[in-house]
Amino acid sequence: MRKRIGWRKKEHAGDIIRRARWRLTAQYSLLLLLLLGLFAGAAYSLLEASARSEQESQIQALLEDEFRLIDEHGGNTRGKGFMAEKDDYFAVGGDQAFYYWIDAQGSLLFGDENQNGLREQALQSFRQWTAGEDESRVVELRAESRIRRDRDAYQEGGERTPYLVASRTMTAGGREVGTLFVGIDISSQERMLRSAAFVLGGLTLVFSIAAVYVSHLMSRRAMAPIERSLARQREFVADASHELRTPLSVLLASIEALGISAPPSADKKEEARFAERTLGHMKEEVKGMTRLVGDLLYLARNDSGAAQLRLERFDLRVAAERTVQGMTPLFEAKSMTLAFHAPEPLPVYGDEQRLSQLLVILLDNALKYSPSASPVQVTIAEERSRQQRAVILSVADQGVGIRAEDQARIFERFYREDKARTRQHGGHGLGLAIAKQITDACGGTIRVKSAPGEGSTFTVRIPAEFR
Structure with a gap:
């Protein structure tokens, strides 16, 4: 039925x-x-x-x-x-x-x-x-005229x-x-x-x-x-349902495991460690669900026009350096080096929170798909012309790279070149889509230069004075 x-x-x-x-x-x-x-x-x-x-x-x-x-x-x-x-x-x-x-x-x-x-x-x-x-x-x-009626006869x-x-x-x-x-x-x-x-x-x-x-x-x-939009919408709903169902299944299994009574011979310490591990898994799944729901909420608000930028003047170098320092321990855990280069000072007029989120997404992407002990470089430069002043933000890694046929689609929602590998790294395929939304909202562009096995470089160009 x-x-x-x-x-x-x-x-x-x-x-x-x-x-x-x-x-x-x-x-x-x-x-x-x-x-x-x-x-x-x-x-x-x-x-x-x-x-x-x-x-x-x-x-x-x-x-x-x-x-x-x-x-x-x-x-x-x-x-x-x-x-x-x-x-x-x-x-x-x-x-x-x-x-x-x-x-x-x-x-x-x-x-x-x-x-x-x-x-x-x-x-x-x-x-x-x-x-x-x-x-x-x-x-x-x-x-008056003559009209031929047959071969031998004429009639006026x-x-x-x-x-x-x-x-x-x-x-x-x-x-x-x-x-x-x-x-x-x-x-x-x-x-x-x-x-x-x-x-x-x-x-x-x-x-x-x-x-x-x-x-x-x-x-x-x-x-x-x-x-195509309807097809992507159906795919979006199917992928979102799958991403939400997976952690819910883990939570349900964990709750059922906690509900099973330990055997009489079980050690109390072993039982406590089991409960702690199970609760830890549940906590990680809840965090993942929270991030996913937050990403979905941002995309939904952006689609409806409810997401608005909070424009203010700030030093982009200071904000970017703070973000890089906050993520440095994650890179050090994989023995990776994270280099940062930017002019000082770098005043801009834009949304500090969204630009920091954009940098976090690009760094997180480099962290997931780069091998251990590999370098990642963050560079911010200023570009001046007669029309406007722009900021160029680039994040370069030496990771697995992206195939040419996939580069045009990596900014689509839930698109993943290798879904199994993406889930293994804890991704949902929404990060780059949100990065594209933030860049568009700021009136800028985002591009990728990559090749399999040669790493990737994401370059964002946004106006320094957003209007």
Whole structure:
């Protein structure tokens, strides 16, 4: 039953990630599709506006040129002078499809067209125009053409063709004389616009498919850190549970051992020594649990933002020297030498307690993984630049070293290159993670330079004046 519940929880977490990924995919896709749609719409609108503007300029130029001749003759289109010049100004073909001069009574005085069947349709459509107003509009007229139906037969038919028509009215003494209508065939431009719309639509479709695919990749990339964070969280909980369970098991076994009655022949002194050893083991386990809980509490408070630095001015050399002196007996117990070098004085503005804790972590790490009778060197230097003053803290040992593939992960919580060896040295895999948290909180960086069998050098760089 427990296995089924655990499987359901795991499946539920996976479903949450999957739903979030698809939600991000949908959001990214909608955003990209919206941008594609806006781009395609803007491109088509600009193309259409350019084509309409060119058509309008063309028809207005034709209308202006032809209307000038009528205006010069005062609207008298039957005089010899007008008729002599008419053919030089009025002509169909090329861009112009037709022209018509209609008097105030609506009678056609003269005109021409380039295709049969246009005149009656055009005159019929002109009756719907507002009298006396100059305007231009698109009208569709059925132009005659031949449409092949089979191999031997032809049938007269027609297709609707768009024309841009412009009109201009002449007045004399406040009285309407007549109106000139000029039309140009814009079917080629309309076909061009339809082709452009088709191409833009096709490109939009292709890029939309690509946008959905790219959105899926982006959502997977965006969710990858969250998935890794959840995986580390599960690993963190599992490791923390294991680290807490181990000392609890030792405590339980010790308590049970104390509860066993000694045999009648047992020596009282031996019994007292047994109880003392057992209590000593219990005390060490309780200390280890206290350190572990303290480390977990610090990390939890730091994650929640509750851990704040206590900033003050102090001499870093004095604080570091005090820490080194406090740990010297531990190094001497392993016949190790601990050297310390720092400028005097070294005033800084920061959190003395956290920086001392940082140095303790690095020294403890060197103590655990260095062989007996090996040297450890602590160096503090000051670095000055135009931007700021910084402090460089380094701890170098000649221990077992760290493999290159593990150096990027040693600052992760509960990460241990060799878990069995780490437990043997009494570590929980939290020290360097806390060192990284302290360094980040101080606005600095921490790096490691190491190789297997050649020792390790941890270098911390922090601002001397933290703000």
